[in-house]
Amino acid sequence: MTRYLIRRIIELVPTALVIIAASFALVRLAPGSPFSSEKEIPPEIRRQLEAKYGFDRPLPEQFVRYVGNLLQGDLGLSTKYPQRTVNEIIAAGFPVTLSLAAVALVWSLLVGLTAGIIGAVRQNTVWDHTAMTAALIGISVPSFVLGPLLVLVVSLRLHLLPPAGWGDWRHLILPGLTLGTIYAASIARLTRGGMLEVIRSDFIRTARAKGLSERLIIWRHMLRGGLLPVISYLGPAIASMLTGSVVVEKIFNVPGIGPYFVDAAFNRDYFLVMGIVLLYAFFLLLLNLIVDLLYGFLDPRIDYS
Amino acid sequence: MSNGVTGSERTAETGNGQPPLPAVSGDLVAGTSLWQDAWRRLRKNTMAVASGGVILLLGLACLVGPTVLFAAAGYDAQTQNLAQGPQPPSWEHPFGTDFYGRDLLVRVLVGGRVSLSVGLLAALLAATIGTVYGAVSSYAGGLVDTAMMRVVDILYALPYMFLVIILVTILGKSLLLLFLALGAVGWLLTARVVRGQVMSLKEQDFVLAARSLGTPGREIVFRHLIPNTLGPVIVTFTLTVPSMILQEAFLSFLGLGVQPPQPSLGSLINDGANQMLVFWWTLVFPGGVMTVLLFALNFLGDGVRDALDPRMRT
Numbered sequence: 001m002t003r004y005l006i007r008r009i010i011e012l013v014p015t016a017l018v019i020i021a022a023s024f025a026l027v028r029l030a031p032g033s034p035f036s037s038e039k040e041i042p043p044e045i046r047r048q049l050e051a052k053y054g055f056d057r058p059l060p061e062q063f064v065r066y067v068g069n070l071l072q073g074d075l076g077l078s079t080k081y082p083q084r085t086v087n088e089i090i091a092a093g094f095p096v097t098l099s100l101a102a103v104a105l106v107w108s109l110l111v112g113l114t115a116g117i118i119g120a121v122r123q124n125t126v127w128d129h130t131a132m133t134a135a136l137i138g139i140s141v142p143s144f145v146l147g148p149l150l151v152l153v154v155s156l157r158l159h160l161l162p163p164a165g166w167g168d169w170r171h172l173i174l175p176g177l178t179l180g181t182i183y184a185a186s187i188a189r190l191t192r193g194g195m196l197e198v199i200r201s202d203f204i205r206t207a208r209a210k211g212l213s214e215r216l217i218i219w220r221h222m223l224r225g226g227l228l229p230v231i232s233y234l235g236p237a238i239a240s241m242l243t244g245s246v247v248v249e250k251i252f253n254v255p256g257i258g259p260y261f262v263d264a265a266f267n268r269d270y271f272l273v274m275g276i277v278l279l280y281a282f283f284l285l286l287l288n289l290i291v292d293l294l295y296g297f298l299d300p301r302i303d304y305s
Numbered sequence: 306m307s308n309g310v311t312g313s314e315r316t317a318e319t320g321n322g323q324p325p326l327p328a329v330s331g332d333l334v335a336g337t338s339l340w341q342d343a344w345r346r347l348r349k350n351t352m353a354v355a356s357g358g359v360i361l362l363l364g365l366a367c368l369v370g371p372t373v374l375f376a377a378a379g380y381d382a383q384t385q386n387l388a389q390g391p392q393p394p395s396w397e398h399p400f401g402t403d404f405y406g407r408d409l410l411v412r413v414l415v416g417g418r419v420s421l422s423v424g425l426l427a428a429l430l431a432a433t434i435g436t437v438y439g440a441v442s443s444y445a446g447g448l449v450d451t452a453m454m455r456v457v458d459i460l461y462a463l464p465y466m467f468l469v470i471i472l473v474t475i476l477g478k479s480l481l482l483l484f485l486a487l488g489a490v491g492w493l494l495t496a497r498v499v500r501g502q503v504m505s506l507k508e509q510d511f512v513l514a515a516r517s518l519g520t521p522g523r524e525i526v527f528r529h530l531i532p533n534t535l536g537p538v539i540v541t542f543t544l545t546v547p548s549m550i551l552q553e554a555f556l557s558f559l560g561l562g563v564q565p566p567q568p569s570l571g572s573l574i575n576d577g578a579n580q581m582l583v584f585w586w587t588l589v590f591p592g593g594v595m596t597v598l599l600f601a602l603n604f605l606g607d608g609v610r611d612a613l614d615p616r617m618r619t
Contacts, residue, residue, distance in 0.1 A: 018459050026468075030475040136607070140600035142551055144558045144571070145592035148578035152585070236461075243466040247558060251578065261467060262559055265474040273471065280464035 001296075008289055015285065020070070023277045024063055027270055053077060053271075070278075076271030080264060086275040093257035094279065096166065100248065100256060101241040103176025108183035108237075115184070116191025116226060121218060123196060131188060138185030143244065147178040147251040164253040175252040179245055183237050190229040198225030224298055231298065235291040239284045343536075346612040353608025356601040363598055367417040374411050381411060391584045409573075413591050416568040417598065423484045424550035430488025431549070432542045435495025436531055442496070443503035444526050454500070457493050465490060469552065473561050483562055487549055495541050502534040536613045543606035547599045554595060570595045 050056045053076075054065060069076060075086035115131040122128050154174060155163035161170050198204060199222060207217045246258030257276060264272040347353055371381070391402060402408055442453035460468075472486035506512065507530060515525050550570075556562035557571025565572065570591055577588030 015455075015459055019463065022459070023463070026471060026475075030471070136603055137596075137600060140547070140603050141596050142554060142574075142592075142599070144555070144574055144578065145588075145596060148574075148588055149592070152588075239464060240466070243464045244555075246466070247555060250559065262470060262561070265467075265470050277464060277467055277471075280467060284461075284464065 005293070008292070012285055012289070016282065017067075019281050020067060020278060021063070023274055023281070024066065027268075027273050027277075028059060028062075030268070049079075053079060066274075075275040075278075078264075078269055078272045080267045080269040080272065086271050089260055089272060090257065090275060090279060093255060093260055096254060097242060097245050097249070097256035097258065099172060100175050100179060100245050100254065101238060103172050104180030104183065104241050104245075105238060107176055107180035108187055111181075111184040112187025113191055113226075113230070115188035116230075117195065117218070117223065119188065119192035120195035120199065120222070120226065123199075128192075132192065135185040135188040138181050138188075141181070143178050143182060144247050144251065146181060147175070147248060150174050150178060151251070164251075166254050171252075171254070175245075175248045175254055178251070179241055179248045183241065186233065186237070187230055190233055191226040194229040195222045195226035198222055201225075227298055228295065231291055231294050235284070235287040238287055239280065242280060242283065343609075343612040347608055350608045350611065353605050353612075356604035356608070359597065359601040360605060363417060363594075363601070364421055367414045367421060370414040371411050371418070374408070374414075381407075391580075391587070393584075394586055394590075409587065409590055412568040412573060413570070413594050416563075416570040416573050416591065417594060419480065419563055419567070419569040420550045420553055420571075420595070420598070423480065423487070423553045424546045427484040427487035427491060427549040427553070428542055428545040430484065431491035431545055432495050432538055433492075434488065435492035435541075436499050436534065436538050438492065439496035439499030439501075440503050440526050440531050440534065443500040444507055444522065444530060446507075450500075457496055460490075460493055466552070466555070469556065470559075470561060473556060480563060483553060483556065487552055491545060491549060491552075495538060495545070498537050498541055499531075499534050502537055503530050506530055506533050540606075540610045540613050543609045544603070547602035547606065550602070551599065570598075 047056070054062055057065075066076065073087070075090070078084050078086055078089060081089065115135060119128045119131040119135075151163045151174065154160050161174055163174075164171075204217060204221055207221050212220075243258075245254075245256055246262065248254070249256040249258040260272065261276045263269070264276065438453065438457075442450050445453075468490050469486050472489065473483065476482040476486060512525060512529060515529055520529075553562055553569065554571030554574065557569040558575045560572070560575070562571055563569035573591035574588065574595065577584075577586075577591055580587055
């Protein structure tokens with residue numbers, strides 16, 4: 001297990017390097033420059049600006065320097081917001097995005113697992129059909145439709161929660177629900193499918209034969225089977241919650257990292273774009289590693305050696 | 306496809322590598338092909354058939370609706386008419402009019418046309434790239450396979466939507482480039498599915514037979530392996546279409562997709578969300594159409610999967 005973990009972490013190094021190189025190439029080889037947008041800048045000022053950010057050096061040298069800084073945890077300076085470093089911008093926005101994603105995750109697991117378990121245990125009953133139709137509707141309502149509708153009904157008509165902004169826990173609820181619903185629906189479907197796959201297997205029959213209570217069978221044995229597909233879905237799901245929160249942050253005017261990214265991509269704010277992409281990529285790599293470890297924990301048949 | 310086993314022959318009745326059974330009279334031997342089987346199962350799924358009907362209706366409405374409305378009432382999607390202001394739904398304007406006095410029904414239909422075409426084309430592109438990539442990778446095997454799949458793993462680790470956003474800002478905001486960007490990033494799942502299929506297919510006797518006849522590798526991949534993976538590819542494709550439509554709308558909602566005055570469902574919903582408090586219909590109708598479209602596509606996709614997935618066969 002420890003050896004597996006060490007091997008996986010060592011394997012991450014080349015992957016991370018390729019990701020850094022690929023995103024560097026993608027961002028830097030794109031036409032346009034951070035200083036080409038708005039009004040014409042005099043050539044000498046432009047030269048000074050480029051020197052300040054090191055853009056006057058050859059690309060390979062810039063790349064080496066970037067990776068060097070990255071190893072020291074320095075993500076560089078923003079060109080769009082000259083007063084701020086990329087580290088500062090991320091430190092301000094990412095926790096907000098993370099807390100949104102956390103609320104969305106809890107909501108989606110709560111609703112998704114409940115609906116999925118009901119669907120599987122009461123297969124082909126009214127309960128099952130209702131839960132699964134609701135799940136399919138949940139998958140089909142895009143967040144940018146659900147969000148404004150929630151604002152319209154919950155905030156503007158019923159005055160229960162604030163429609164937008166950021167501050168205390170009440171600002172988290174509507175954006176979290178908006179972000180999480182689509183994943184709740186997917187989780188419900190995966191849980192149901194996973195449980196139905198094990199429901200007729202031998203170990204469930206054995207459990208029944210030795211007289212275990214139905215509740216224990218469901219919670220201890222069936223749910224394990226149901227959780228496997230959910231676990232492997234969670235990695236990509238959390239990643240897409242983080243990126244998907246771009247839209248939710250826009251709807252609810254939440255000061256997360258999303259709006260910065262769209263802005264930065266437009267303004268060719270090289271270091272900010274790179275910083276955010278790399279942050280998300282490393283988050284994703286880490287998540288996938290955790291998912292693989294959890295998988296082995298839930299399914300003892302998986303052998304890590 | 307003389308010496309290959311096509312999808313239609315890969316049924317329980319004629320096992321691989323065996324000569325087909327002699328044709329005795331009657332239905333006893335005349336087996337149903339995989340596709341006939343799937344089609345029969347799909348037709349029995351009432352909800353999937355209804356969803357297919359809804360999609361056809363919506364598609365037809367989006368295709369001819371704007372022309373008909375222009376001929377009948379002179380509505381078009383772009384000409385502004387401020388005197389017609391924002392109006393609530395009426396017999397004249399079933400979906401109401403937007404802030405600039407444009408009939409919302411026409412704009413929703415034109416927007417639906419954008420969504421459907423971008424969704425279909427991007428999913429088609431993704432399916433094509435993914436199928437070829439997955440099949441080549443798996444057939445080549447060894448180091449080539451490892452390297453090609455490592456590329457897929459790395460792309461998986463990049464934040465997908467951010468990649469599309471970067472591509473859109475590089476390529477520019479046009480409809481054609483939008484579908485190229487979506488398709489160029491969305492093929493990973495198909496590649497993995499096809500690779501898994503080809504892994505088992507390439508060990509089978511008909512591939513050995515083809516190879517021993519001196520069939521070049523390219524032909525084996527394209528004529529013998531890929532046709533046999535069509536089932537899972539179609540399943541992935543049908544479920545990719547709604548997700549591509551969703552992503553186009555996502556980008557348009559952020560102002561990165563289709564540009565005004567051209568409507569798209571995403572940008573219409575964005576407009577509607579900004580003025581929903583006063584002009585509720587500008588959010589409800591585009592949002593409703595989008596939801597119905599996605600719901601029908603997802604339901605049909607589920608139906609196709611159940612019909613084609615061998616594990617679900619009874």
